[in-house]
Amino acid sequence: MDKIISKTHISLLLSMLKTRMVEEKIVELYPEQEMRCPTHLYIGQEAVSAGVCQNLKKRDYVFSSYRSHGAYIAKGGSIKGLFAELYGKKTGCSKGKGGSMHIISKEVNFMGTSALVGGVIPIAAGTALASSMKREKRVSVVFFGDGACEEGVFQETLNFAALKKLPVVFICENNFYATNSHQLTRQAVDNIYKRSEIYNIPGFKVDGNNVLDVFKLSKRAVENARNGKGPSLIECRTYRWLEHVGPYFDYDLGYRSKAELDKWIKRCPLTTYEGVLLEKGVIRRSALDKMKEKLRREIEDAVSFAKKSPFPSVKDTHKDVYEKKR
Amino acid sequence: MKRKDSSIRQLTYCQAINEALVQLLERHRNIFIMGLGVDDCGRIFGSTRGLSERFGKKRAFEIPISENAVTGVAIGASLCGMRPIMTHQRMDFMFYAFDQIINHAAKWHYMFGGQFPVPITIRTIIGRGWGQGAQHSQSLHSLFAHIPGLKVVMPSTPYDVKGLLISSVLDDNPVIFIEHRRLYDEKGAVPEEFYSIPLGKARIVKKGRDITIVANSQMVREAEKGAKELLKSGIDAEVIDLRTIRPLDEDLIFNSVKKTGRLIVADTGWRNCGIASEVSSSVAESVFEYLKAPILRITFADTPTPTSAALEKTFYPDSEDIVYVAKRLILGKKIKRKKKERAILDEQFKGPF
Ligand SMILES: Cc1ncc(C[n+]2csc(CCOP(=O)(O)OP(=O)(O)O)c2C)c(N)n1
Numbered sequence: 129m130d131k132i133i134s135k136t137h138i139s140l141l142l143s144m145l146k147t148r149m150v151e152e153k154i155v156e157l158y159p160e161q162e163m164r165c166p167t168h169l170y171i172g173q174e175a176v177s178a179g180v181c182q183n184l185k186k187r188d189y190v191f192s193s194y195r196s197h198g199a200y201i202a203k204g205g206s207i208k209g210l211f212a213e214l215y216g217k218k219t220g221c222s223k224g225k226g227g228s229m230h231i232i233s234k235e236v237n238f239m240g241t242s243a244l245v246g247g248v249i250p251i252a253a254g255t256a257l258a259s260s261m262k263r264e265k266r267v268s269v270v271f272f273g274d275g276a277c278e279e280g281v282f283q284e285t286l287n288f289a290a291l292k293k294l295p296v297v298f299i300c301e302n303n304f305y306a307t308n309s310h311q312l313t314r315q316a317v318d319n320i321y322k323r324s325e326i327y328n329i330p331g332f333k334v335d336g337n338n339v340l341d342v343f344k345l346s347k348r349a350v351e352n353a354r355n356g357k358g359p360s361l362i363e364c365r366t367y368r369w370l371e372h373v374g375p376y377f378d379y380d381l382g383y384r385s386k387a388e389l390d391k392w393i394k395r396c397p398l399t400t401y402e403g404v405l406l407e408k409g410v411i412r413r414s415a416l417d418k419m420k421e422k423l424r425r426e427i428e429d430a431v432s433f434a435k436k437s438p439f440p441s442v443k444d445t446h447k448d449v450y451e452k453k454r
Numbered sequence: 455m456k457r458k459d460s461s462i463r464q465l466t467y468c469q470a471i472n473e474a475l476v477q478l479l480e481r482h483r484n485i486f487i488m489g490l491g492v493d494d495c496g497r498i499f500g501s502t503r504g505l506s507e508r509f510g511k512k513r514a515f516e517i518p519i520s521e522n523a524v525t526g527v528a529i530g531a532s533l534c535g536m537r538p539i540m541t542h543q544r545m546d547f548m549f550y551a552f553d554q555i556i557n558h559a560a561k562w563h564y565m566f567g568g569q570f571p572v573p574i575t576i577r578t579i580i581g582r583g584w585g586q587g588a589q590h591s592q593s594l595h596s597l598f599a600h601i602p603g604l605k606v607v608m609p610s611t612p613y614d615v616k617g618l619l620i621s622s623v624l625d626d627n628p629v630i631f632i633e634h635r636r637l638y639d640e641k642g643a644v645p646e647e648f649y650s651i652p653l654g655k656a657r658i659v660k661k662g663r664d665i666t667i668v669a670n671s672q673m674v675r676e677a678e679k680g681a682k683e684l685l686k687s688g689i690d691a692e693v694i695d696l697r698t699i700r701p702l703d704e705d706l707i708f709n710s711v712k713k714t715g716r717l718i719v720a721d722t723g724w725r726n727c728g729i730a731s732e733v734s735s736s737v738a739e740s741v742f743e744y745l746k747a748p749i750l751r752i753t754f755a756d757t758p759t760p761t762s763a764a765l766e767k768t769f770y771p772d773s774e775d776i777v778y779v780a781k782r783l784i785l786g787k788k789i790k791r792k793k794k795e796r797a798i799l800d801e802q803f804k805g806p807f
């Protein structure tokens with residue numbers, strides 16, 4: 129299948145599958161009320177983080193929003209650390225201080241997430257500035273929503289990144305909604321990918337449910353950043369299946385229709401890609417089943433690790449407010 | 455306006471906000487309301503329900519996620535005689551608008567010699583617990599109260615939230631109106647009339663002789679619970695609800711302390727440079743000679759908000775802390791303390807917010 133080698137295909141599939149299965153587990157367990165933190169699920173958008181992160185090296189930096197399980201997993205974050213964080217445990221990736229909205233994996237340079245819309249956009253330009261000052265060939269990538277493009281900080285950061293020709297890739301995940309509001313009730317024009325043009329930053333639009341399209345387009349952007357050609361903006365058009373925050377469907381709320389959801393479920397990024405790979409013989413059904421079974425066990429392990437882990441102690445409340453001289 | 459008439463209707467805090475908004479929009483053509491969630495299916499936890507249907511989408515509308523710019527827009531509209539109400543579902547989100555609030559709204563009147571009032575009201579919501587974490591739970595009312603030119607209101611009951619919201623919107627100055635998510639479902643008597651409660655007037659919630667407990671917002675509820683508990687040990691506490699933290703009703707506090715000689719201040723925020731410190735120092739400056747004991751403050755732990763339920767227990771103060779501190783002040787230092795066992799307000803609240 130084109131020039132993409134099958135190892136890449138398998139890796140893309142694995143990343144999407146892992147994200148999906150982890151989140152399906154969260155959907156199953158969340159009603160137990162033991163994961164006591166607001167949790168914004170990513171189901172339906174997996175092709176974006178998988179496609180983009182496939183082009184990154186471990187040393188590259190990634191930032192995301194509160195809806196970040198996908199980017200965290202695609203960058204290689206540990207799912208034990210993720211589940212333990214959701215359960216508020218000491219073994220969590222943020223030691224129980226962050227919850228779902230604040231996950232991090234320093235080992236793989238997944239640099240953190242913000243619960244403020246647009247909050248991480250300039251911070252990613254900051255890591256890019258540091259890389260360029262230190263002459264390291266590291267790329268910074270930031271994931272954010274369509275809503276985040278309404279914050280002034282988005283435009284301010286684009287200008288700064290262009291001015292300094294920073295090695296940063298801006299990935300807008302346009303799922304058409306911010307909480308319960310459609311993009312066109314908040315934005316005068318449907319043209320996010322064009323909003324960098326005025327700074328001479330190339331902007332692209334891509335089907336965010338097609339993992340190969342995302343992969344190929346972001347490959348160019350990442351290479352450009354790595355080779356000193358400056359930033360890019362990519363608008364990935366996709367869809368969030370579940371409610372803004374929490375594990376349930378929400379078409380009953382009335383802000384979007386079941387028909388619209390069904391249309392997007394039919395375009396599921398994961399099953400579509402599975403179908404393509406099976407058809408082209410890149411993977412066999414039995415191998416796919418094995419892959420899923422292995423993931424299922426890994427996820428069960430992570431959940432039981434999380435449930436068994438201790439809570440932080442009272443003393444931990446006061447720990448880490450400041451960095452102490454080491 | 456007389457309070458406490460048992461024949462009057464019970465409304466929730468949220469319904470009382472909604473009724474105030476309806477009555478304001480009905481009476482004044484120049485009032486409008488805008489914010490994230492004002493006209494979506496959630497309607498800011500229900501508080502803006504029915505507004506766009508009744509008053510049209512020109513007077514009750516959604517905004518882009520552009521807090522700072524839209525706050526500036528509100529200021530501009532107010533310079534032309536409009537009375538905008540802005541809303542934020544969590545206080546944390548309005549920090550993007552610090553610039554417009556602090557540098558512009560708070561200054562426009564003074565800086566130009568009093569020519570332009572800025573009658574805007576910014577409704578914002580604080581919370582407690584359920585893993586909201588560091589960026590979804592902050593209560594920086596004290597920071598706003600630090601700024602000359604702003605007024606800061608923190609209602610704790612359905613009756614107050616209606617009367618104070620009406621006063622805030624009709625006030626000719628920028629008002630930061632801080633609601634508490636945990637109070638939204640609480641019921642209380644609320645008259646149907648259009649009434650206002652003056653800004654800067656505190657309220658005695660419960661009279662008492664032995665100790666004064668000054669509290670704000672949801673901590674008033676903890677103080678009331680604490681006072682009840684203290685009665686069992688023969689301690690008769692007076693509970694004061696600040697209602698407005700800027701301006702501060704110093705007279706009411708001073709008179710109470712003159713009577714009881716002891717003061718605890720319980721705040722929904724942090725200690726350092728906070729409103730609890732402000733109340734304490736005012737008392738120390740003005741009625742020091744009446745004090746029989748040191749003043750004590752009850753506030754958040756001095757850390758950002760942790761997410762884990764295990765840590766929230768120690769982070770948020772509650773009625774147990776108030777009881778403990780009051781007993782220590784009155785009965786001497788050697789009080790044994792039980793370890794707090796339950797997580798924050800586990801009982802009814804099913805997350806997420
Ligand atoms: C500064 C700020 N304003 C408002 C909010 C409340 N809020 C949380 S998520 C959200 C919607 C953001 O939509 P989008 O950027 O499209 O991301 P998505 O949730 O669709 O992934 C809003 C308004 C916030 N967290 N931060």
Ligand SMILES: [Mg+2]
Nearest residue numbers: 273274305306
């Ligand atoms: Mg969106």
